[in-house]
Amino acid sequence: MKNKLFYQDPYIKEFTATLQKQEKDNSNGEWYAVLDKTAFYPEGGGQPFDTGVLNDITVVNVQEINDEIRHYLEAPLPEGTTNISGIIDWERRFDHMQQHAGQHLLSAAFEELFSYKTISFHLGKEMCTIDIATPELTLDEANKAEGLVNQIILENRMIETKWVSKEELSLYPLRKELSVKENIRLVIVPEYDYNGCGGTHPNSTAEVSALKIMNWEKQKKKVRITFICGNRVLKELHEKQKVISELAIQLNAPQASMVDGVKRLLEQNKELEKTVKEQTNMLLEFEADSILSEVEIKGDLNVIGKVFQNRTFSDLQILARNITNTNENMNVLLVLENNEKLQFVCARGKASEINMNMITKRLITEINGKGGGTVDFAQGGGRGTGDIVLQAFIRLVK
Incomplete structure (x- = not known):
């Protein structure tokens, strides 16, 4: 794990390394570089890959294949290149850290409050989702889970990572069974969540900033919950406020009266249609x-x-x-x-x-x-x- 700088310190934004090899991928025709060490996180565990630059050449994808981390490049590095200067897209990385940590907190909340286990997690470009093992979810349950998560965020609890052996697992109350038997990495929020995970996370829950459940829908015997964390919450609030302000002008009504104003418009529209x-x-x-x-x-x-x-x-x-x-x-x-x-x-x-x-x-x-x-x-x-x-x-x- 020494070559994976993102595990040593997820806050590393820039690094230097030595180019080990550069080849063209036969499956897609793209050039990729393998370094002796890297801060670029490869796609895995529900978390997308990092982007950024190697010697000012854009990194468009990062994958771990055959025990090597491949940095797929927009163009090949010049022949004779040995020394590499890498810079990751920090805004993208920190967003992923916020969303991934928020998912841990939300999954733990549903399990602690209602014994609803998380089946899967997807970190999307705009929204994140978890699937939980319940056929129904009420508004009250969603509000309680969201409230607990935001309380843990406000408490500024440490988020710890530990590498442990298979024998040491019995010392921790894990939320779910692990899928690996070696190179076991735990992400821990003390006295709240203990979970095996290979992703990147901030050092404390406070850095998640906030979590908001946007909506949910039934899917056969499970429920898919859409949520956002951190800076995405602020962005969503900004966009909604912009829409609300424009509607307030169009409706000639303050925000508190907008619902009644829309109802009146809909009633008038029905009468006009009739x-x-x-x-x-x-x-x-x-x-x-x-x-x-x-x-x-x-x-x-x-x-x-x-x-x-x-x-x-x-x-x-x-x-x-x-x-x-x-x-x-x-x-x-x-x-x-x-x-x-x-x-x-x-x-x-x-x-x-x-x-x-x-x-x-x-x-x-x-x-x-x-x-x-x-x-x-x-x-x-x-x-x-x-x-x-x-x-x-x-x-x-x-």
């Missing part, structure tokens, strides 16, 4: 009467065929029903034409005996489409022109 729907239906009734009057002038009382553009399909459906409700003898085809994409609706009045479902099945063969419905009302769609469908409909009905 009014628009009523007005639209009235207009469609008038339009149906207008279409019928045009047909009567022509003397054709049995068939109506019409092509529309720039309308909604629901308008055509309502129009067809209005027409057939007004005239029981009428057979109607209304087509919505959008370039070569077609939608159509067929309807019949109560006195008609023409099977609109059968008509639709014949029509869709003309436009290589799909459709169906009942003997009274059917619809379909495909590709072609409205005139093709109209001509076919008239031919089939007459």
Whole structure:
């Protein structure tokens, strides 16, 4: 472990090392460097890899493969390079330290308070998640766990790391069974959490700063909890405050009254939608009467065929029903034409005996489409022109 500087001191931001080898990875074609020692943490244990630079060349990935830590580079180091100056992205590293330590505290809280064991952990770029072994989680339980974590954070407890042998494990009340039998590393918050872990953590709980549970969801027999820690809490608060301030301006209401203001807007919107729907239906009734009057002038009382553009399909459906409700003898085809994409609706009045479902099945063969419905009302769609469908409909009905 001597070459893993991140275990000796997770606060090391810069270091010097000797290049042992540089090769191209056959699996992805990327260059990687192996050093005699490194402060770059390789991906593992739920914690993402560090990024940064080696001799001003960007490190894009770090993996431990075949007992060597590979620093994947944006470009290869110059030939003849021996001495390496490494700088890690400290903001990224410290964020990972905060999130990982926060996960330990949260998992311990759920187990201590409710005996809910943690099944898995994911440290994401914006959010973190743990899956806990319970089919349900209440708001009260989530609040109590979050409260306990933040209390432990405020107490500024030390976070200790220890390398122990398999025989020494019995001295510690471990939260879960370990997956390794050698190179055992424990992360300990005294009198609170004892857990095997290979990740990086701050020296005290105070450096986690804060933990906030964002939400949770059921997933079969477990619950997935989304949370954030440390600087992410401040960032989230800043973003939410920005949104709230903008909404307060738009609603012309202080923050305390925003919920009531939104409720009023939603109620007003529902009323407006209801009014628009009523007005639209009235207009469609008038339009149906207008279409019928045009047909009567022509003397054709049995068939109506019409092509529309720039309308909604629901308008055509309502129009067809209005027409057939007004005239029981009428057979109607209304087509919505959008370039070569077609939608159509067929309807019949109560006195008609023409099977609109059968008509639709014949029509869709003309436009290589799909459709169906009942003997009274059917619809379909495909590709072609409205005139093709109209001509076919008239031919089939007459």
